[in-house]
Amino acid sequence: MGLKDFIDKFKGRKKLKIEEGSWIKCEKCKSLLFIDDLLKNLKICPHCGYTFRMSAKERVDSLLDTVYNYDLFSKIKPVDIIGFKDTKRYKDRLKEAQEKTGLNDAIIVAHGKMFDKEVVIASMDFNFMGGSMGSVVGAKFVRGAEFAIEKRIPFISVAASGGARMQESIISLMQMAKTSIAVDRMNKAGILYISVLTDPTMGGVSASFAFLGDIIIAEPESLIGFAGPRVIEQTIRQQLPEGFQRSEFLLEKGQIDMVVDRKNLKKTIYTLIKHTHG
Amino acid sequence: MDLDKEIQALNDQIAILRERVKKGEHQLINEVVKLRKRFKKLAKEKMESLSAWDRVQLARHPKRPHTIDYINNLFTDFIELHGDRRFADDKAIIAGFANFEGKPVCIIGHEKGRDTKEKIERNFGMPHPEGYRKAIRVMKLAEKFKRPVITFIDTPGAYPGIGAEERGQSQAIAESIMTMGSLRTPIVATVIGEGGSGGALALGVADRILMLENAIYSVISPEGCAAILFKSAESAPQAAENLKITAKNLFELGIIDYIVKEPLGGAHLQPEKMYRILRRALRDNLKLTENKNLDKLVEDRHRKFYSMGRFIEK
Ligand SMILES: [Zn+2]
Numbered sequence: 001m002g003l004k005d006f007i008d009k010f011k012g013r014k015k016l017k018i019e020e021g022s023w024i025k026c027e028k029c030k031s032l033l034f035i036d037d038l039l040k041n042l043k044i045c046p047h048c049g050y051t052f053r054m055s056a057k058e059r060v061d062s063l064l065d066t067v068y069n070y071d072l073f074s075k076i077k078p079v080d081i082i083g084f085k086d087t088k089r090y091k092d093r094l095k096e097a098q099e100k101t102g103l104n105d106a107i108i109v110a111h112g113k114m115f116d117k118e119v120v121i122a123s124m125d126f127n128f129m130g131g132s133m134g135s136v137v138g139a140k141f142v143r144g145a146e147f148a149i150e151k152r153i154p155f156i157s158v159a160a161s162g163g164a165r166m167q168e169s170i171i172s173l174m175q176m177a178k179t180s181i182a183v184d185r186m187n188k189a190g191i192l193y194i195s196v197l198t199d200p201t202m203g204g205v206s207a208s209f210a211f212l213g214d215i216i217i218a219e220p221e222s223l224i225g226f227a228g229p230r231v232i233e234q235t236i237r238q239q240l241p242e243g244f245q246r247s248e249f250l251l252e253k254g255q256i257d258m259v260v261d262r263k264n265l266k267k268t269i270y271t272l273i274k275h276t277h278g
Numbered sequence: 279m280d281l282d283k284e285i286q287a288l289n290d291q292i293a294i295l296r297e298r299v300k301k302g303e304h305q306l307i308n309e310v311v312k313l314r315k316r317f318k319k320l321a322k323e324k325m326e327s328l329s330a331w332d333r334v335q336l337a338r339h340p341k342r343p344h345t346i347d348y349i350n351n352l353f354t355d356f357i358e359l360h361g362d363r364r365f366a367d368d369k370a371i372i373a374g375f376a377n378f379e380g381k382p383v384c385i386i387g388h389e390k391g392r393d394t395k396e397k398i399e400r401n402f403g404m405p406h407p408e409g410y411r412k413a414i415r416v417m418k419l420a421e422k423f424k425r426p427v428i429t430f431i432d433t434p435g436a437y438p439g440i441g442a443e444e445r446g447q448s449q450a451i452a453e454s455i456m457t458m459g460s461l462r463t464p465i466v467a468t469v470i471g472e473g474g475s476g477g478a479l480a481l482g483v484a485d486r487i488l489m490l491e492n493a494i495y496s497v498i499s500p501e502g503c504a505a506i507l508f509k510s511a512e513s514a515p516q517a518a519e520n521l522k523i524t525a526k527n528l529f530e531l532g533i534i535d536y537i538v539k540e541p542l543g544g545a546h547l548q549p550e551k552m553y554r555i556l557r558r559a560l561r562d563n564l565k566l567t568e569n570k571n572l573d574k575l576v577e578d579r580h581r582k583f584y585s586m587g588r589f590i591e592k
Contacts, residue, residue, distance in 0.1 A: 075591045075592055076589050076590075076591050077589060077590050077591070077592075078589055078590075079588055079589055079590055081531075081588045082520075082522050082531070084520055084521075085520060086503075086507035086508050086517070086520070087507065087508060087509065134587075135587035135588050135589045136587075136589050138586075138587050139587050139589055142584060164475075164476075164497045164498075166497055166498050166503055166506070166507060166521075167507075168497075169496065169497055169521045169522050169523070170495060170496060170497055170521075170522065170523065170527075170528055170531060170533050171531065171533070171586060171587055171588065172497050173475065173476070173479055173496075173497040174479075174533060174583065174586040174587065175586075175587060176452075176455055176476060176479055177455055177459060177479060177482075177483045177583045177586070178583045178584055178586055178587065180452060180455045180456040180459055180483075181456070181459040181460070181483075181579075181580050181583050181584065182584075183456060184456050184459055184460045185580070188460075203476070204475075204476055204497070206448040206452075207436075207447070207448040207449075207451040207452050207455075207476045208451075208452050208455060208476075209452070210448070210452075211446070211448045211449040211452045211453075212452050212453070212456055224448075225443050225447075225448065226436060226438070226442070226443060226447040226448040226451065226476070227436075227438030227439075227442070227443065227447070228438075231438045231502075232438045232439060232440065232443070235437075235438045235439065236438075236439055236440065240440065241440075244440070244443070245443055253444050253445070253446075254446075255446050255449060
């Protein structure tokens with residue numbers, strides 16, 4: 001994709017702290033960055049290395065050289081199953097999120113080529129209701145996995161999620177079972193499944209497909225865990241150690257295979273595919 | 279909950295009078311019958327008008343039968359198995375072999391503990407990764423020896439702690455879910471009290487999912503939901519209502535297969551009766567999973583969970 005398209009798409013998105021104009025302030029080092037530079041650099045701050053969150057589509061663009069289809073199952077859309085309401089109606093939250101992101105729900109399942117290798121990528125979008133997993137995320141993940149099995153090509157998921165979507169109540173919990181079963185069906189079919197964890201990967205997503213990859217890769221400094229740090233602090237009544245639940249911490253504890261930065265992610269995945277499906 | 283107090287008082291009074299009748303004071307029989315009638319009327323009235331929040335209280339009632347009670351009263355020759363062979367024995371999950379109505383089975387269940395000391399030992403039924411890894415180990419034994427797995431779900435959730443995260447709480451839960459999903463032996467799960475989120479589902483991927491009438495099963499506790507979505511702890515009763523967490527709700531949503539009736543007023547009032555009812559329910563539901571070709575059993579289980587979820591497609 002050309003840089004101009006990339007920028008157009010970027011500007012079209014309403015959130016992500018992009019102020020009017022073409023400058024953005026780095027969250028970490030506070031330097032002012034020219035958006036063009038940021039985009040050329042895979043949304044990594046050229047001064048301090050801070051990684052800005054990527055949208056589901058930007059992620060696909062960063063990993064695929066040829067995109068056959070950005071969203072194989074784009075017809076699948078969410079519904080308010082139980083008429084859920086908290087301070088807002090779920091229906092309204094969905095509409096807002098759809099307008100904000102231009103997506104139907106928090107995941108797209110893309111099909112394309114990484115260099116010469118055909119793959120499926122299930123890419124989550126944190127901007128859509130915190131990347132929460134409800135029926136649509138579950139259904140599209142499963143269809144993507146079955147598509148990979150049918151085509152006998154590797155399956156990659158890129159998680160970015162606060163966990164299960166509470167607004168779908170028990171049905172969102174069951175998506176953990178549904179997606180985990182899909183992973184097992186790939187296991188039995190001999191399909192490579194690489195799980196990429198990005199900031200954040202928590203709760204019901206972490207405790208289902210995200211931690212079931214044949215290979216688990218995390219982006220640097222991402223928050224990854226089952227329980228949220230605040231819940232843990234409240235439970236144990238003590239402060240959490242520095243770096244707790246971050247990618248580097250998980251690597252040290254033996255919970256993931258590697259921490260790979262954005263610039264090396266595609267090459268790493270491609271090499272793994274060659275090693276396993278070569 | 280004044281009604282609750284009156285029901286409890288009546289229940290206690292009836293028990294005392296019954297004892298006296300047994301010891302020879304036969305003139306009290308009429309009194310017992312009268313009280314019993316009143317008890318039934320009140321209890322029924324109460325059960326019909328229970329809010330979701332009331333059921334949360336019943337599900338967490340301190341006298342409600344736990345996994346251990348069901349093991350002791352429904353099974354024989356229970357042999358408990360300990361440890362995950364990697365780190366520790368997590369007492370928040372009990373697992374082992376036993377006989378159910380003369381047939382060998384494997385049992386896995388959360389146990390909250392009864393008195394303070396035991397509650398602490400069992401971490402209030404909140405497992406660490408070791409608990410789930412022990413469960414997985416026993417599931418595989420069940421598969422190896424072709425024994426059905428019977429699980430009992432009763433947990434506020436998996437434990438949120440430093441050690442739990444360090445040792446892979448997410449991975450342990452995910453693996454337990456995945457293992458159950460394709461286990462080549464029948465699985466019957468029963469939510470007996472609190473079905474708290476992923477920590478509950480880790481024992482809940484079954485061919486038949488039963489739920490006691492006053493049990494709850496939810497993606498998040500009403501308190502947690504209130505704090506996050508309603509931004510106020512006082513909204514927990516409202517959150518409980520909106521989340522649709524009762525057995526009736528879950529049956530209507532097609533998530534559970536069978537509601538196990540409880541004695542009037544709740545399982546804790548007449549545990550003996552509860553054991554009889556659950557025994558029958560387990561027997562009937564186990565029967566439905568028996569003598570199936572194992573490929574078909576697993577395929578049906580996959581299909582069952584694949585069908586969970588609602589969306590539009592156009
Ligand atoms: Zn910076």
